[in-house]
Amino acid sequence: xxxxxxxxxxxxxxxxxxxxxxxxxxxxxxxxxxxxxxxxxxxxxxxxxxxxxxxxxxxxxxxxxxxxxxxxxxxxxxxxxxxxxxxxxxxxxxxxxxxxxxxxxxxxxxxxxxxxxxxxxxxxxxxxxxxxxxxxxxxxxxxxxxxxxxxxxxxxxxxxxxxxxxxxxxxxxxxxxxxxxxxxxxxxxxxxxxxxxxxxxxxxxxxxxxxxxxxxxxxxxxxxxxxxxxxxxxxxxxxxxxxxxxxxxxxxxxxxxxxxxxxxxxxxxxxxxxxxxxxxxxxxxxxxxxxxxxxxxxxxxxxxxxxxxxxxxxxxxxxxxxxxxxxxxxxxxxxxxxxxxxx
Numbered sequence: 001x002x003x004x005x006x007x008x009x010x011x012x013x014x015x016x017x018x019x020x021x022x023x024x025x026x027x028x029x030x031x032x033x034x035x036x037x038x039x040x041x042x043x044x045x046x047x048x049x050x051x052x053x054x055x056x057x058x059x060x061x062x063x064x065x066x067x068x069x070x071x072x073x074x075x076x077x078x079x080x081x082x083x084x085x086x087x088x089x090x091x092x093x094x095x096x097x098x099x100x101x102x103x104x105x106x107x108x109x110x111x112x113x114x115x116x117x118x119x120x121x122x123x124x125x126x127x128x129x130x131x132x133x134x135x136x137x138x139x140x141x142x143x144x145x146x147x148x149x150x151x152x153x154x155x156x157x158x159x160x161x162x163x164x165x166x167x168x169x170x171x172x173x174x175x176x177x178x179x180x181x182x183x184x185x186x187x188x189x190x191x192x193x194x195x196x197x198x199x200x201x202x203x204x205x206x207x208x209x210x211x212x213x214x215x216x217x218x219x220x221x222x223x224x225x226x227x228x229x230x231x232x233x234x235x236x237x238x239x240x241x242x243x244x245x246x247x248x249x250x251x252x253x254x255x256x257x258x259x260x261x262x263x264x265x266x267x268x269x270x271x272x273x274x275x276x277x278x279x280x281x282x283x284x285x286x287x288x289x290x291x292x293x294x295x296x297x298x299x300x301x302x303x304x305x306x307x308x309x310x311x312x313x314x315x316x317x318x319x320x321x322x323x324x325x326x327x328x329x330x331x332x333x334x335x336x337x338x339x340x341x342x343x
Contacts, residue, residue, distance in 0.1 A: 081122020086222035097159030183299030240303035272297035
């Protein structure tokens with residue numbers, strides 16, 4: 001029901017208890033444009049006054065996928081909320097938009113207030129990292145629909161960008177460079193394959209393989225790039241941004257390129273978290289399948305003119321991010337759909 005966090009079907013006592021716990025958490029994310037927060041049928045949020053001549057709203061929605069299964073297995077629910085926020089705000093960011101507010105949907109068979117509070121606390125942390133307000137959400141009890149103790153998550157984000165500053169890839173030309181920004185691990189994609197590998201090998205999340213603690217590595221929250229990419233775009237002309245999610249680099253980098261161009265990436269130019277090598281070895285996964293399933297160590301790619309690369313790398317390094325010059329934009333066949341090749 002709007003921003004209340006109480007579905008009509010939720011146990012009244014549990015629902016009231018959850019709202020009481022969420023309100024002070026959500027208050028940590030308050031932006032000055034917020035006109036009404038958690039509790040009503042709808043949330044009110046004003047467009048930042050005086051900041052934009054032609055404001056364009058950008059929306060995004062996503063979930064966490066089967067990574068939730070790992071959270072259930074480990075009884076650890078304080079990081080998947082960060083993932084939930086990250087998946088939407090990183091998408092909205094690729095247009096050059098600043099996320100304004102976020103809403104979540106939490107559905108379960110029977111509400112466990114402590115469990116739900118952990119999840120929402122992660123959502124709050126994600127919103128803080130992205131600089132957006134947690135405007136509200138919905139909690140639904142659906143008995144018989146979900147396995148007891150499990151839940152589903154969905155998230156919704158709205159951002160804003162000046163029309164003249166929209167990043168749409170239209171200025172990308174052959175010779176431009178591609179910067180890859182380090183991921184924190186798998187982020188929130190490829191978990192069906194990762195879980196299958198662990199199941200086939202009869203490995204537990206508490207196991208350690210090649211020095212990698214599996215549960216810790218697989219539940220590492222998705223990195224949120226919002227503040228860093230917006231800071232970068234304020235300093236250098238960013239021509240294209242791609243959030244590397246499902247279908248990996250080959251499937252996502254072309255989404256920011258005009259037709260007739262291709263990105264050629266050199267996999268020797270960046271370092272991958274060890275979990276990728278562990279999964280590839282344990283599952284005997286082909287190289288092409290690894291690159292089409294996982295982000296392979298790059299959570300975001302940035303297309304820039306060659307002359308802007310040194311300044312961009314220096315700025316990201318100063319902000320604590322690891323990034324590499326990983327490839328080049330080349331001319332493809334005229335009229336051919338954009339593509340990305342990893343060599």
